[in-house]
Amino acid sequence: MHSNSTKNFLLLLLIFGFTVAKAQTETVQIIGKVVDSNGLPIEFATVLIGDSETKKALEGTTTIEDGSFSMEIDASNFYIEISFIGFEKKTFGSPVTKGGQIDLGTVTLSEDTEQLEEVIVQGEISRTEFKLDKRVFNVGKDLSTTGASALDVLNNVPSVNVNIEGQISLRGSQGVQILINGKPSVIASEEGNTLGTITADMIDRVEVITNPSAKYDAEGTSGIINIVIKKEQRKGLNGSVSVNTGAPDAHSLGVSLNRRGEKFNLFSQLGFGIRELPNDLVNRNVDLVNNTTILSRGTEYRNETYYNVVLGTDYYLNDSNVITLSGNFAMEIEDQPSQTAFTALDASGISTSEWERTEVTEATNPKLQFELQYKKDFDENDEHTLIFSSLGSFFGKDQSSDFNNTTISGDNNDAQQKTRTDFKEGIFTFKLDYTRPFSEKWKLESGAQFVLNDVANDYEVSNLQNGDFIIDNGLTNVFEFNQNVLGLYGTGSYEGTKWGVKAGLRVEQTNQDTFLATTNETNGQDYANLFPSIHSSYKFSDKISLQAGYSKRIYRPRMWDLNPFFNIRNNFSIRQGNPDLQPEFTDSYEVTSIYILGRASLNFGVYHRYTTEVIERVSVFENNVNTVRPENIGENNTTGIEFNAKYSPAKWLTLNGDFNYSQFNRDGTFENTVFDFNGNQWSSKLMAKLKLPADFEMETTGNYQSGFKTVQGTMSDQLFMDLGVRKNILKGKAVLNLSVRDLFASRVNENQIAQANFEVYNRRQRGTFVAFGFSYGFGKGEAMQYSGQRRRF
Known part of the structure; x- marks a missing residue:
């Protein structure tokens, strides 16, 4: 046999x-x-x-x-x-x-x-190996023959977790960038959950990068996960259909399809849904000079109807050349019926007036994304490749709002306002990457990237005066933002049996212009920066490895950081941008040890980050109005430890734990105010996944985030839990899914600002979300939940 x-x-x-x-x-x-x-x-x-x-x-x-x-x-x-x-x-x-x-x-x-039984025992087992600046999870036949999806594969990668709703985190942090074959892709975009159309048998390996080298964008992320697709993919049709409902209202229908053939790989997704996103807010502004207080309490809503279409193809010219063309179109229709109650208090705490502010907002948000990629593989070596990619995206917002203040008691606060927003953003990325191995141990990587970002925001505020709406020139502006970034990089690496080193240098030239049409103000910034990186690893054995790395990172202010428009949703709590904002720069050092001990994988790391031109939100207080504006304030030194463990003591139980502790030292001055202070913060997460009888699976996640100091006050701690239950039916081709986010409604964001002349307290809570879904996977598709994610500012 x-x-x-x-x-x-x-x-x-x-x-x-x-x-x-x-x-x-x-x-x-x-x-x-x-x-x-x-x-x-x-x-x-x-x-x-x-x-x-x-x-x-x-x-x-x-x-x-x-x-x-x-x-x-x-x-x-x-x-x-x-x-x-x-x-x-x-x-x-x-x-x-x-x-x-x-x-x-x-x-x-x-x-x-x-x-x-013999095939299972003798088949290739998925395992992790360590490569210089990354960890590589090779997909074996224990996963590739099961019909699992890309999300199931990711869930088997040490330090990577996918929760029951399909959200991906790396070492406990979300915001991880997902790449397909080393490049951003519509498939991996947050606009649609199309990763489920990639099955395990299509995946060659998964690369995990926690401290990116000079090959990648110098813009910082919490990490990179690169899914490498096999050159030879099994043919066939796979996909899934998903129907979901929830409370607050969250209803969706999604269909995902992937058809693979000799020359073409076709993938698509269609989605439709509606959802309600309430946000309970409490604000207290205290003027310590005049001893007056403004209290506000209310619920803001963002109700959405959304449509999502993804369509793409891979065309294989031959065994060595492939072209990928894909696109994603989405449309969101927003409705924001919000209501806030205001109370003015005197020095004795007695109410002097009460009024109510209502909002009716309507918006349409079209979104478009496309990808064109050409990849050439050279026959003499699988790692000898040339890749050209072009990625473009467009986002628009056409929004109108009506605000109405109605006096309940005391002073007359009756007022009506209108706002209009016409926002457009286009981002285009062109990238060329060349990888050339000279031997099994030596390799050279080089490439170039050009990113164009073109943004325009037309914002208008009108006040009702004597029966007519008159434009408020102080709050109205047309703001234009253009940013072009040209990057060139080169890296060289040596990798022996036990030890290896990789060094690289990235050069980026940034041209940024802002234009405030209302006042004819312009602001231009041109700067060139070097971003070196060096990584090394030592392999003690197949189960124990040590990695060390350094890289320089940058955070460039976004349009919403720079635009000086006023958000008057609550006209006593205003958000404002700063066109003079400078970029943040961070030197990141990290040493990580990785242990594979039987059914357990352990990661322990020490890191240090030195950041200059730190961007902080600073409150300016006048007439009980709190205006928050980003400013560059000094330097920050952060030193921390990080621990991650994944352990499966039994086939029916998997435990995943994350712990992060850091101590920071702030040093800065703003407008003659010194912001020097020390502090610390820590966070932990524990997830338990249980396989129960009758094909039930349960997942519980407990999260804790400690409180910490800010430049003007403190942030409170948070403790909350999420719960999920899955039931496989129809021989695993269909899934019933129940998820509860913030099970005990304990996830509350509280911010306290205490200054000599004023105090500000903000409280924000979204509450418990419950969702129930049915998904059916056909072909080799994974039955999975569809969620048309929206863009968040």
């Missing part, structure tokens, strides 16, 4: 890895259908055509969803073998040809339990 299993495995490799020259004879079509002993179709069964004399594979294919297959052969002396893992194979020798066609009819395969 061992011999048969090995022979079957070698035959499968021959199907996908070799093309055998065919004899010049008449073409014959071979058709049939493969089913199991219950009469159910078997998808992805292997149909092999072999030469009767040499026993070499001549042609091969796999069955589609209904178990059928069709192929052509121009040989004359051949046999047909049909097999599938876990089933006894069947062989047909010298079939009779009728009219140029061989119809095998319905072929029934019987289960072979002994063979299945």
Whole structure:
């Protein structure tokens, strides 16, 4: 049996890895259908055509969803073998040809339990190896033969977690950047959950990068996860259909499809949904000079109806050249019915007036994203590649708001205001990457990137005066923002059996211009920066490794940091941008040790970050109005430790824990005010995943974030829990899903500012969200929840 299993495995490799020259004879079509002993179709069964004399594979294919297959052969002396893992194979020798066609009819395969057990035991197991600046998780047959999705693969990667709703985190932090074959992709975009159309058998490896080298953007992220797709993908159709509902209102319908063939890989997603996003707010502004207070309490809503379409294709020119073209279009229609109650108090705490502010806001937000990528593989080495990619995105907002103040008691605060927003943003990224290995140990990487960002925001405020709405010139402006970043990089690396080093340098030239049309104010910044990086690793054994790295990072102010528009949703709590804002620069040092101990993977790291031109939100207080504006305030030194562990003590239980502690030292001055102080903060997360009887799965996640000091006050701590339950039905092709976010409604954001002349208290809470969904996966698609994510400012 061992011999048969090995022979079957070698035959499968021959199907996908070799093309055998065919004899010049008449073409014959071979058709049939493969089913199991219950009469159910078997998808992805292997149909092999072999030469009767040499026993070499001549042609091969796999069955589609209904178990059928069709192929052509121009040989004359051949046999047909049909097999599938876990089933006894069947062989047909010298079939009779009728009219140029061989119809095998319905072929029934019987289960072979002994063979299945041997394949599982001897099959390649997924494992992690350590490469200089990254950790590489190679996908083995224990995952690739199960029909799992990319999200399931990620959940098996040490220090990576995917919760029951499909949200990805790295070492406990969200905001991780997902790349496909080293590049941003519509598939990995947050606009749609299309990662579920990538199945485990398509994935060669997953690369985890926590301290990116000079090859990647100098803009900082919490880390990078790169999913590398195999050059040879199994053909077939996969996808899923998902229906979801929840409270507060959250209802959606999504369909994902992926069709893979010899030349084309087609993928798509259609989605529609509505949702309600309430936000309970409490604000207290205290003027310590005049001893007056303004209290406000209310609920802000962002209700949305959204549509999402993703469509793309990979076209294989040949084995070495592939072109990818894809696009994503989404439309959001917003409605924001909000209501806030205000109370003015005197020095004795007695109410002097009360009024109510209501808001009616409507907006349409079109979003468009496209990707064009060309990749060339050179035959002599799999890592010798040339990739050109172009990624473009557009976001627009056409919004109008009506605000109405109604006096309840005391002083007259009746007022009406209107605002209008016309916002447009376009971002275009062009990138060229070349990788050249000179030997098994030495490798050179080089490339260039050009990013264009073009933004315009037309914002207008009007006040009702004597029956007419008059434009408020002090709050109205047209703001334009243009930023171009040209980057060039080069890295060289040496990697031996135990030790390796990688060094690189990135040069970025930034041209940034802002224009405030209302006042004819311009502000331009041109600067060039060097971003060096160096990484090293030492491999003590297959289970223990040490990595160290340094990189320089940058945070460039975004449009919303720079635009001096006023947000008057609450006209006693105003957000404002700063066109004079400078970029932040960070030197990041990190040493990490990784241990693979049986069923446990442990990561322990020490890090230090030195940041200059730190951007902080600073409050300016006048007439009980708190205006928050970003400013560059001094330097920050942060030193911390980080611990992550994933442990599976039993097949039915997986534990994942994260702990991060840091101590920081702030040094800065703003407008003759010194902001020097020390502080610390820590966070922890513990997740437990349980596989229960009757195909139930449960997941609980506890989170704690400590309070910490800010430049003007303090942030309070948070303790909250999320819960999820899944039930697999229809032999695992369908899933019932229940998720509860913030189970005990304990996730509250509180910010306290205490200064000599004023105090400000803000409290914000979204509350508990409950969602229930049904998903059905067909082909090899993963039954998964669809969630059309919106852009968040």
